[in-house]
Amino acid sequence: MSFTNTMARDFPHALPANQFVNSTQDCLAPHGVHRGSALPLIATCRDELAFALTAELQRAWGPAFNMAGLAGLLTLGRTGVAAARGHAPIVGGRRTFVVIGLTHVGVDDAGVLGNCERPGVPGPSHTCGALMALHDELRGGDVHTSDYPYLDKYDPEQSRLRERITPRVADPANTDLLAILRIARDLIDQDTDAVIKVLRDDDVPADVAVFTGIHIHGPRGADYVDLGRCFFDRNGEIVPLSL
C-alpha cells in the first residue's frame, strides 16, 4: 500500500486543503457571503496538526469562534453556540454564519491510516489520538457506557466521545479506525443541525453555510479534505454547494 492507494480507496474525492479553503469562498460569493459579512464557527480537533487548516480558514474568513473539541466533535454546547450567535455582523437585518466541522486522521507514506509525521518526533506518530484510544478500547472489549449520559469530570471530551460513538459501532471487536472516523464525521453532521437551530433561535434571522468532512494529514505536511455535507441554509431553504 501507499499513501496514494489509501487515498484512492478511502477518500477518493478528497480535495487538497488549500483548494477546499478557496472553494468555500468561491461557492459562497455568488450568495453574497464573503469575509467580513459572516462569522466563521470552526470545529477541528485540538491536535496542533489540525491548526494549519484552521489558520487558512481564518485567513479566508476572518477570526473564528472556536468550537474545537477532541476529534473535531463539538463540545461547546448550546450556550457556546448562543454566545457566538451575537458575534456575527448584521447585514441587511440578517446574520450569516459559516460553520465548518472536520474530524481528522493521518495517512503516512506507506498508506497506514492513523499514522502521521510530526516535526522532531522520530518514527511514525499517530492521529487522531482520541479516536485511536477509543478504537483500542472497543477492540479490547474495554468500553464502559451506560444507558444515561455519562460524563467523566476529569475527561469530559473523551467520555462524551466514547458515549456517543460506541452505540453506533456494529461490531466493536472487529471495527477499524476508518469506521470510527466516519461515525465521528456523521456526529459532526448531526451537531451542525443542532447548531443551526440555536443560531436561528433569535430575533435576528440567520443564514448558515455548513461544510463538514474529514481532514487528512498526508506525508510532508500535505493536507486534504474529504467532504461531508456542504450546503447553504438560507432562511430554511437548503442550497447544495459543490466544491
Ligand SMILES: [Zn+2]
Ligand atoms: Zn485528533
